[in-house]
Amino acid sequence: MKTMKTMKTIKKFGILLLTLLIFACNTDDIVCLFSPIVGTNGSLTICNGDTVTEDELFNSIEGFTTSGGVWTPALAGAGTYTYTIAAFEGCPAASVEVVVTEEDPSFVGIWQGIYNDPQDGDIIVDIVLNNDGTAEFCETDADGEFCSDGNWESTDSLLSITLTFEDQTEIVTFNYEFLNCNQVILTPTDAPDEPLTLTRQ
DSSP states (O other): HHHHHHHHHHHHHHHHHHHHHHHTSSSSSSOOOOOOOOOOOOOEETTTTTTOOOHHHHHHHHHHHOSSSSSEEEOSSSEEEEEEEEBBTOOOOOOEEEEEEOOOOOEEEEEEEEEETTTTEEEEEEEEEEEESEEEEEEEETEEEEEEEEEEOSSSSSEEEEEEEEEEEEEEEEEEEEEEEEEEEETTTTTTOOEEEEEEO
């Protein structure tokens, strides 16, 4: 019967495990029964100037990884980081590496911010900047949403968005400062006292 066969298999496994344990207890050597699993090498790209985190590194390892290891060297920016699980109970140490590279911040993506207008209250600003240079600029207030399409370009210090709506064209120019790859401060060149912080969505 299937049940009898299963019981015999369990019994055989139990005898084998017991034999290994008895062998280990009667020799000077410790038998490694369960080697640590560390997965395979991985890679990660972070924003230029950012400090990598342990969670980012751990999630970049390919495959299943056993917790409890240590990362070296000290976490910083670009470089090669090694995750090591120390030797234990006769099992050798195991390690895996993650190669971290840095990239400069990019405007390409979807951004959102909130501008407080003294008369109209909070205005939600949504900006879509595409890789091909096209753009969409939307403002949402209590009266609804207003959107216009256009194009964009940037230099080392300026972001320019050319918007078209009902055959009218307007060029909006901003000074900008990236706080990180996911957050930027835009300051209109014609209104330096009205900066707008945008967050990548």
